[in-house]
Amino acid sequence: MEEEKRKVREYILRHQSKGVRYLQRVVQEGSIRGQESSAQAIIIEKCRELGMTMDIWEIGGESLTNHPVFCSDRNDFKGNPNAVGILKGAGGGRSLILNGHIDVVPVGDLNSWEHDPFSGHVESGKLYGRGSTDMKGGTISLLLALEAIINSGITLKGDVIFQSVIEEESGGAGTLAAVLRGYKADGAIIPEPTNMKFFPKQQGSMWFRIKVKGKQAHGGTRYEGVSAIEKAEILLQEIRNLENKRNSRITDSLFSSIPIPIPINIGKFSSGSWPSSVPDIAIIEGRMGVAPDETMEHAKQELEQALQETSNGDSWLKENPPIVEWFGASWLPGDLEIHHDLVRVLSESFTEVKSISPIIEASPWATDGGILNKVGGVPVVVFGPGVTKMAHDANEYIELKDVFEAAEIIAIAIMKWCGTE
Amino acid sequence: MEEEKRKVREYILRHQSKGVRYLQRVVQEGSIRGQESSAQAIIIEKCRELGMTMDIWEIGGESLTNHPVFCSDRNDFKGNPNAVGILKGAGGGRSLILNGHIDVVPVGDLNSWEHDPFSGHVESGKLYGRGSTDMKGGTISLLLALEAIINSGITLKGDVIFQSVIEEESGGAGTLAAVLRGYKADGAIIPEPTNMKFFPKQQGSMWFRIKVKGKQAHGGTRYEGVSAIEKAEILLQEIRNLENKRNSRITDSLFSSIPIPIPINIGKFSSGSWPSSVPDIAIIEGRMGVAPDETMEHAKQELEQALQETSNGDSWLKENPPIVEWFGASWLPGDLEIHHDLVRVLSESFTEVKSISPIIEASPWATDGGILNKVGGVPVVVFGPGVTKMAHDANEYIELKDVFEAAEIIAIAIMKWCGTE
Incomplete structure (x- = not known):
């Protein structure tokens, strides 16, 4: 697998400018709750380009809204679909969900922003804009990892289920809808801004x-x-x-x-x-x-x-x-025991890229991982680029270096977890 | 003086229905702050009828609004005058201020009122309406007392200064204006609803x-x-x-x-x-x-x-x-020591009418008495008909019996304090 690892790491290194432009486009399509469709379209386009089988649907219906865990202040989600892209494996490997939410929180006081909140302005290695940290940077890490694997000609054994969901910020109706639609897996990674720490447990x-x-x-x-x-x-x-x-x-x-x-x-x-x-x-x-x-x-x-x-x-x-x-x-809280193989695989991948051990903690906040874990029964680790403090602030930005490092770590983890042919 | 006392008590007894109608008219002219003029006009008419020398003026000016004790949320009091009626004594007696405020608090939720808040409805010896207790009932006691003395042909030695002021509910700008205009006296009675108790001291x-x-x-x-x-x-x-x-x-x-x-x-x-x-x-x-x-x-x-x-x-x-x-x-708080002659005179008068001793307490709230006392240097007793609890409530009413008893007590006290020829 060393050769495969070298390939994906080189691919990511060579395509950094393309990655930046891509993150920029996704940030520029502001996707405050109820306005997620344009940003979602860019994500879907990329999945199609990568040859994934797409499942795009508008969430809703009584099985969702009557579910005890359902939590949202709206009941009509028309026009802003959930998107799932499936990369079918060759068979014989473990499946993995890669989950990111496309909705972003409101921009708050415009006067507090130095640039337009949806500028995608890049300066000194940082990309600015609402959603850059929470969590479009993380989603781009996932897509870069998949692109690197696919375009390097690597075939995975297990299935990868990439999810770009709506409604995380209001309590996870998008991820709940995906779970209720039947999407489960042997493990899941959610690249929320953990500052590159691993959160196998999350506070609900x-x-x-x-x-x-x-x-x-x-x-x-x-x-x-x-x-x-x-x-x-x-x-x-x-x-x-x-x-x-x-x-x-x-x-x-x-x-x-x-x-x-x-x-x-x-x-x-x-x-x-x-x-x-x-x-x-x-x-x-x-x-x-x-x-x-x-x-x-x-x-x-x-x-x-x-x-x-x-x-x-x-x-x-x-x-x-x-x-x-x-x-x-x-x-919902998330709860994965620290000795789970998903934590080991991610830790190894982390150390291979960063030459240090990861910090493993419990998070002070919940993510869609709680729903994946407690409703879907999926083992989840939350790990991604970006700093929590930035998440809902004015002048939100993300360090681009971390987006690429997270992409490398996740690409290696995907290959280790799902297995390669 | 026994004969004079008998006369005024009989006068008040004989003129009860007239008193009720008069209180009714004053209550029916709702005088929420800023709308005091019509009610004030009825008071002024009565003072003129009694032959008092009138001083009617719109309060204001820098000497008022810059005074350290001035307290109001408005600066313009146009159209709603203060009214002072002076009954000049024959000389050689003590002077007395009789002070009542004409402003009433808002009616609050109309649905809580059984009758129109300004109905003046009379039933089972009670007169209903905003301001009946706080404090038009008391003001009518003052005017009945004066009418009884004047129409019984009694001549007082000391001056009586009757004041119908605006703006008590907002902090006493009306009474402050009267003090600054020079109205002071050897004593003052304010018939706020004390439930017939004497309050020589008031909490500020x-x-x-x-x-x-x-x-x-x-x-x-x-x-x-x-x-x-x-x-x-x-x-x-x-x-x-x-x-x-x-x-x-x-x-x-x-x-x-x-x-x-x-x-x-x-x-x-x-x-x-x-x-x-x-x-x-x-x-x-x-x-x-x-x-x-x-x-x-x-x-x-x-x-x-x-x-x-x-x-x-x-x-x-x-x-x-x-x-x-x-x-x-x-x-401002009010502070009159309990052995002051005004307390004694009022107590005697009370006992003569009610055949019991008055309850003398400190009040849990302030009145314009604080300004008369601390700014004007006037000894003040707050004493009047009506129950505090009623004052700012829906379905405010006053027991008419108390209005007439207070009128008798005050009439006798006026004669004792000012002296008669």
Whole structure:
């Protein structure tokens, strides 16, 4: 296989300018949610050029929207298809899903951008634009890896299923649709921006809202009312206790360098409308981290139970218990044990390209890997070029060097995993 | 004086239906802030009928708006005058200000009202409508008292200065304008709805806003940020400590039945805009009660200093101290010592009418009495018909019986205080 490795590495090296132009074109077709079709068309064109069998479809239907894991604020996905390209192997090898999402988050305040958010401007080895890091750079690494293998005349034994999906940023409806359509494999790589680290485990998360009742009164006689803010403070304290308790249980070495492996973040607190009134309602909104080996249901129950027990210790809250809602987005955690062969294969490939060992950690955020893993039963490693911090920022950019290195590592891993003839 | 007392009490008794109709007319002319002129016209007409010398003027000008105590959200008061009616005494008696405000608070949700808010509907001895309790009922008590004295042919020795002012609900610009125009007296009665109690002392108040800085981060790595909510909770705790400390200093027996004589109410708390972000700003708004014998400046300094000291004990808050603003409305406290002759005169009059002793307390809210007392140097007792709880509610009403009893008590007190020939 050394000869094959040399070929694909040389191919990628020789076609760097072409790769940059290609990433530039994909970034220039801004693909904010609901407007993914033009960028998707460029991806599909490339897959066809590479001779892959294409499956292009508009997601939807009750089997998707009624699925317990389905999570999106829209129900109509017309005009913006999912795209899957299949590179059929010769047989006798392991199959591999390569998954990237085409949707990007909104650009935010335009004044914060130095260049047009969809410029694809290249300067000092960086390519700028919304989606460059999250995660068009990673998707281009996948396609460069496949192009290098195919155009080097290498035949794989196992099947490769390349997926360019919509709706990752809103909770993974695109990847869920692909799983429900039957796409499963012996392993999967998702090149989200991990800064070239391996994330075999990913923190899941979901959003909650807690409504806390008080009793209105005039501020001058505040003792005649019950402050919803004060009652909410009791619950905030309990949420911090629960966060401590939940995190003290996590002993996985992948989390050893993470101060709070599965945080419970309070993102929003609003109560009251008048300085001199006692507020009668407080609303807390937050994000609960979910451990890789935990079900969403277990995490939900634990929060609800903790709030209930605390409320039982307070005469007002006992009579007026807080109401907990799980709303908006939720992301399943991903859980692959560190000794899985996919991790070994990727690690070897990494070391061959970079001459150092990879950093293997748990991610502080979830990806579509959670759905592939927990719904599809697919072993997933999240690994890709780009830095998380960049992902949703103004002036998002990606280091092009990392895109090419990731392409090399992934190309070698594909050959090792699927086998070559 | 027994004969004179009998006359005025009989006059009021005989003219009850006329009194009800008069209160009805004044309530029917809704006088929400900025629309006081029609209701004011009815008051002015009555004063003219009683032969009072009228001073009707539109408040404003720099001497008012630049006054340190001036507090209003408008600068233009055109079209809605202050009205003062003077009943000149024969000489040799003490002067008395009788002060009522004509402005009423908004009606709120119309659906909560059983009758039109400005119906003046009378049923089972109650008169309904916005302003009936706060404080047109009280103002009618004043005018009935004066009418009874004048139409009974009684001549007072001291001057009576009847004031119907605008802008009490927003912080007292109307009464401040009257004080600055030179109206002062040896005593004053303000018939705000005290439920027939005497309030020689009134709690002052002012509004504050505290801005607390945090540091944004993704909720999944919340340890990379600093939660503005958590930092604000430290300050909320300190505000409660300060409230304890300030109230433990109050030993005045007038406050003995009040659980928290000068509360610090947190009325509003808002922070964050996204469940999975660490919020970088929290805004607290509240109302600080001010003791009768305390200056506003002292109360402000005490809060600011407490927050500063607490912030010094927290490494983040020390570097990012909270910003305190004093905004919106503020009301001066009122402070009359309980043995003042005005309290004695009113108490005697009360007992003569009701055959019981009055309840003398400190009020949990301020009135224009604070301005009359602290800016004008006038001894003030707040005493009137109606229940505070009703004041700003839907279906506001007043017990007519109390309006007439208050009129009797005030009429007798006027005669005792000013003296009769």
